[in-house]
Amino acid sequence: MFIKDKNTEMTIKNNVGKVVIYTFLLVFGLFSGTMNAQCAMCRAALTSEGNAKQAAAVNDGIVYLMVIPYILVAGIGYAIYRMKKKKTS
Template sequence: MKKVAITGLLAFVVALLLSVLPLPVQAQCTMCKAQVEAASNEKDGYDTTGLNKGIVYLMTIPYVLIGSVGFFWYRHTQQQKKKGAATNGRV
């Protein structure tokens, strides 16, 4: 029990430090937008549809993964409820 408390406290401290300390980051989407705008102003006819499709693809993957986990979790919960109702009905 003491080991669980220490692990939980350590996880809390790490999460607190990560949320409080500022980290330098680079906004890649902003950089992509600036690059596309600069390239589209040139006369070479830069096509941005490929980049836009790539951004949409990368944006949808987390939603699909979370939705799949939610679906399987819901289905498992419903199956457990049916099993519980079936065993309670026999008694």
């Protein structure tokens, strides 16, 4: 028969949480290279005039606007995780 031990269960839950966090960091670490976020029409309009500096600025702005929602969702997810963890303790 298997004996359930609260310490063993908590250790397993902590290990699973660590695996998820490390996997998340690894995936985002590998895929966080330089991004080109412009749509095809924006890129064509900006590069046709030969103004590469303006095209780079627009690209940086698009990436900046794209990152904010991900940070907010990650923060909300972390807050929910902390609430559930505190509730089970």
